[in-house]
Amino acid sequence: MTTDFHHVLLAYWEQFLFVLPKLLIALVLLTVGLFVAGRLSALLSHRLHRRSADPLLADFLTQISKWVLSLIALLVALNVLGFTGVVGSLLGAAGVSAFIVGFAFKDIAENFLAGVILAFNRPFRIDDTVQIKDLVGHVVALNLRTTLIHTFDGKHIFLPNSMVLKEPLTNYTRDGELRMDFLLTVELGETVMPDVVKTLIVRYLQSVPEVQTGLKAPYVNLEKAAATTADLRVYFWSDAGDYRRGVLQLKSRLMQDVKQELVGAGFSVPALAG
Structure with a gap:
């Protein structure tokens, strides 16, 4: 043996x-x-x-x-x-x-093919701000299997390419400009018309360099009117290159500044919402 x-x-x-x-x-x-x-x-x-x-x-x-x-x-x-x-x-x-x-495995092949479609279809570019489901952040990279998103709170999210391809995708910065809005309630009293306040708000917004004018000029709509108050929706366009700092912070600043402008003109603003 x-x-x-x-x-x-x-x-x-x-x-x-x-x-x-x-x-x-x-x-x-x-x-x-x-x-x-x-x-x-x-x-x-x-x-x-x-x-x-x-x-x-x-x-x-x-x-x-x-x-x-x-x-x-x-x-x-x-x-x-x-x-x-x-x-x-x-x-x-x-x-x-x-x-x-x-x-x-099947999912790898599916994600690879989805990545090919995303690369040539190009619904986003590097550094674009996108929203997929409830995730919002900057696009960092497109790999063979995943799309890397960097959220505003510092997280790196690796999303399967197949999910990115199938789910509705919102691109906030693709066109370069973005419209934002906020709602405010103004006490008018019994004699002041809402158009007076709308004119004051639009005049102020047109003086802000970051706010677009011309064909995309700011405007204000009356959404609700009571005996002595009016709910006004303020719309404005701005550069969407940096969504977090250039848009969200601008909106926050304008909400505060518009309120101060109206208070300085003698009006009371009891409610302000994004």
Whole structure:
């Protein structure tokens, strides 16, 4: 029995020595291939970022190119080892489908395809402020599987690309300008008309540099009128480049300033809401 065990070990050793040169060549080719894939993808990234105005698409194409080149290096290494049949099946449509479903799982394939659609459809760009469900934040990156969102409270949220593609997405900064509004209640007394207060508010808003004028001039609507009070909805347009600081803080400041302007004109503002 010891002799048979010795013969088995010897047979395995001889097979190992026979495969060893091919294994070493395959490892060298795989290492070189991965190195070349990294260098070529870095070169492609540099050129795409220099020529493209959309860094989101450039980053995504760079990631795809790196994965494709790495896969080619792996296929060459498998071919050197004699796994020609495996390489052929992977290159076939059925083989690729089985490879994706069997080894990468369905959700990864789904998120990858969703990422491709998002990269070319481009519903957002880097640093755009978006809302997906109840999440609001800046777009940081689009990866092969996830979209990275940086929320205003400092959290990094990795959302599956398939969810980003399927859910309604609100982009607050895509057009560069955004309309905001707030509601205030003004005590008019029995003789003052709401139009007088509306004129005062619009005149003040037009003096604020951050508020758009012209075709997108500020305006005020009367929403409710009682015997001595009026509920007025104030609308204004502003630059949406920085949603948190440029829009939300401007709205907060205007709410306070409009109230002070009316108080200075002799009116009372008992209620103010965003």
